[in-house]
Amino acid sequence: MAAGSIAMYNAETVDETDRQDIQASLGGDEAAFARLIRRYEPSVASLAWRFARDAAAREELVQDVFVEAYFSLDGFRGDAPLEHWLRRIATRVGYRFWKRRAREGREAPLADLDPPAAAVEMDPSAAGAAVHALLARLPPPERLVLTLMYFDDCSVSEIAGRMGWTRAMVKMRAYRARRRLKAVAQREHLLEKLGWTK
Amino acid sequence: MDEMKAMENLVRLACRERPPETDAAPAVLARLRAGAGLRTGRVLPLSVLAAVAAVAAAVILVLAIQAWTAPADPQAVLFPVLEVASL
Numbered sequence: 513m514a515a516g517s518i519a520m521y522n523a524e525t526v527d528e529t530d531r532q533d534i535q536a537s538l539g540g541d542e543a544a545f546a547r548l549i550r551r552y553e554p555s556v557a558s559l560a561w562r563f564a565r566d567a568a569a570r571e572e573l574v575q576d577v578f579v580e581a582y583f584s585l586d587g588f589r590g591d592a593p594l595e596h597w598l599r600r601i602a603t604r605v606g607y608r609f610w611k612r613r614a615r616e617g618r619e620a621p622l623a624d625l626d627p628p629a630a631a632v633e634m635d636p637s638a639a640g641a642a643v644h645a646l647l648a649r650l651p652p653p654e655r656l657v658l659t660l661m662y663f664d665d666c667s668v669s670e671i672a673g674r675m676g677w678t679r680a681m682v683k684m685r686a687y688r689a690r691r692r693l694k695a696v697a698q699r700e701h702l703l704e705k706l707g708w709t710k
Numbered sequence: 711m712d713e714m715k716a717m718e719n720l721v722r723l724a725c726r727e728r729p730p731e732t733d734a735a736p737a738v739l740a741r742l743r744a745g746a747g748l749r750t751g752r753v754l755p756l757s758v759l760a761a762v763a764a765v766a767a768a769v770i771l772v773l774a775i776q777a778w779t780a781p782a783d784p785q786a787v788l789f790p791v792l793e794v795a796s797l
Contacts, residue, residue, distance in 0.1 A: 542739055549735040561729035571732055578738040579745075639723035646717070662721045690714065697713035706716060 526590045534594070538585055548594070549578050555595055556602045562663045563606030565644055573609055577602045600674050603660065607675070610652040634706070642706075649696045654689035657682055 526534075530551075536544030553574065560573040580601050588597055634642075643662070647655045656675070660666040668686070672679045697703075 545742075546735045546739060549738055553732060553734055557732045557734070558729050567730065571734065571737070574732050574734045575738050575741060578734060579741055582738075582742060634720075634723060636723050636725075636727035639720045640727040643717070643720050643724045646720075663725060693717060694713050697717060702713055703716055706720070 525593050530594045531590075534585060534588065537582070545582060552595055552598050556598055559599055559602045559664065560606060562644070562659050563609055565641060569609070573602070573605055576605045580605060599664070603656070603674050607652060607656050610655060614652050646693065646696060646700070646702070650689055650692055654685050654692060657685045658689045658693065661686065
């Protein structure tokens with residue numbers, strides 16, 4: 513079964529090393545799957561970082577992505593690079609995580625913003641925390657659209673493809689998300705907190 | 711400065727952030743071994759499921775054949791009883 517499906521992979525999208533490791537993983541080779549994890553963990557973990565900044569939650573998300581990938585590996589058609597496929601799984605896993613958190617009513621505090629005096633020299637980590645806290649004010653579908661646009665450089669079509677949504681739905685969610693985000697930023701006095709009122 | 715412009719600046723800055731590293735491989739493999747099992751271990755439950763489904767399908771097939779060959783008219787089963795009664 514494994515050899516047949518691997519033979520169909522597009523050599524332009526799936527490189528030889530991945531192809532061999534996928535094939536070996538499908539045959540039950542643990543070491544091969546560990547190699548795949550190590551190869552793509554930085555990419556998956558950096559996307560997971562946009563879904564959860566808490567170390568334990570993020571670690572669990574990364575694990576969930578690879579566990580899900582393992583059980584879906586025989587469904588990987590190879591018409592896109594393995595990394596794209598894994599990031600797609602990561603997006604869905606992260607989105608489910610947000611929906612669960614939203615149901616539980618948990619929300620990141622906006623107090624994560626640095627004091628105004630430090631705003632001009634604000635470091636990337638503080639900016640990341642601030643954006644994360646602001647986006648957390650949006651409903652999960654809108655939050656997802658902006659997160660993928662901002663941090664994964666995704667186009668409307670890519671988001672639609674990744675989530676199985678229509679392009680119109682993505683556009684509508686992006687529009688609503690921006691409008692809502694502006695309202696949140698005004699309500700939370702974002703500019704004053706950042707010291708960018710000039 | 712407009713709020714959305716500020717947001718764009720924040721996002722641009724946030725994109726330069728380097729997320730902390732993770733090492734998920736040992737935990738993922740442990741979860742696969744402990745929970746659902748690695749691929750070799752997955753074949754057995756699937757084959758058991760296939761066997762159960764095959765047995766169920768066979769039973770349904772036998773019942774369907776019996777139903778198909780039985781008299782179409784439900785009153786037909788009453789005739790032998792009536793014959794005995796008239797004698």
